Amino acid sequence: MLHLRLITPSEKTGDVVRLIEGTTGTTHLVVLPGAARDPAGDVVMCDVAREAGDELLGRLRDLDLEDHGSISVENIDLSLSKRADRAEAEAPGEGADAVLWEHLTDATHEESTLSVTYLAFLTLATMIAACGVVLDNAILIVGAMAVGPEFGPLAGVCTAVVQRAPRLALRSLTALLVGFAVAMAVTVGFSLFMDAVDLFSRDQLEADRPNTGFIYAPDWFSFVVAVLAGAAGTLSLTSAKSGALVGVAISVTTVPAAANAAVALSYGDMKQTWGSTEQLLLNLLGIILAGTATLALQKWLWARQRKATP
Template identity: 75%
Template sequence: MLHLRLIIPSDRTAEVVGLVEGTVGATHVAVVPGAARDPEGGDLVLCDVAREAGDGLLARLRELGIDDCGSIAVENIDLSLSRRADRAEEEAPGEAADAVLWEQLAGATHEESTLSVTYIAFMALATMIAACGVVLDNAILIVGAMAVGPEFGPLAGISTGLVQRSSRLVWRSALALVAGFALAMLVTVGFSEVMVALGLFDTGVLDAARPNTGFIYQPDAFSFVVAVLAGIAGTLSLTSAKSGALVGVAISVTTVPAAANAAVAFSFQEYRQAWGSTEQLLLNLGGIVLAGTLTLVVQKVLWVRFLAGRRARRTAR
């Protein structure tokens, strides 16, 4: 279930309450007249709505311009002990796990794809950790670096922007992705030079056999297959609010380690490995974006068809 908190000008309250009460899957409607100070004298409207009915209600509220004249806030309800809530979920179309809240998805990916100091810091730290894993041929460090990297946010933002036809989100996410990797690799090149000067990195290590990390600079068909599967899993975890699955996605795809190996190889003038790692990086990024976009398209089409079929069955009755 979702909990909606609406702040509405008092002259629009009756219209909004009528809309909420007429939405299948909505319940627990409460109105607190005059509770708001901004807008002055505005009313506070509270309600619960089944997740599968939430996207439609949010879209209609935005069509009424409530996001311009007031406020729409949405929260996930972890536990709701109510027969009315149970009945609302039963009446709502489809299953909650299959419903996509496009407004929530756009907001989440917008936040995660912002080029900020914190985002760049995580990218640089993840890449430097991976660089240590590359030099030491340590798979544990590689996995740790993959979990730290925040690159899935911009990748999901590109997919969401493409499906929603939001060029602004696409460009914002692409900028964060490209700039983040570029700056992280640049920092890692400097980090490698410092580690060599301190005698902690051996410049000949990249020529040695690396059974645990050699795959990073040797892309093959499986690299793309894994990227596609991880892209699907990551997108489903976002749209179904199962964020825990993102950890598994993060440690499945060789993005940050490939960037780290490219930076270290470039620093050691091992240009063959640098190019192989870059190819691995681009292959994985492309596979994730492609899979994420197609997953969102399929979810959107299937949901629209499901709702159309449900309306047709109701009309036939």
């Protein structure tokens, strides 16, 4: 279930209440006339089944509430109510299959912002991965994958394509490209420093690395894993099962590939640099293609399911 808290201008409250009452899957409607002060107006609250949420949010936006009032949405972790159970049963479809496009767009917009925090996390993850590739340490590689925040912009690109949102696409691509460029540039400097203090060496990089050698040797398995991870990551976002994102993060070698490319570049090893760069681009492409296809399929299936429901 979702909880909606609305601030509505007094002249629109009647339309909002009628809309909520006429939407299957809503319950616990509360109207507080004149309770809002900034902006001034009435407060309307209700609970709505997740599978009915996207349609209701779209109609509320059609009433221009985001311009003259506000729309706030929260997930309800626990609701002990027979009315809530009945509302969920009456709503068409299954909550796990429903996509809240407004929430997804807002979430990916926030996660794909090129901020200092985003750059810091991506850079730190790349430097951790650099230690992992030089030491041939799989644990450090997995840790770097989990720290990397790059799935946010990747999901933003997928959402922007499906929703035809060019501004979100530009923001996401900027965060993705600039983020990796900065992270790799800093990691080149980090690698040179580590070499200067005798903690990194070219011999370590070019030695046999059974645990991390795959990072600069892309093949079809790399693309297959990226496609599967992209689909799983997209499903975890749309179904609110964010815990699955950790598994997605450690499934693809985006950050480790960037790290290996940076370290190899610091030593002038162009073979590993190009191989790692190919691995990085292949993974990014696979995730974007799979994520976009997953979202498009979800959108189509949900539309068909709603049409088939009387």
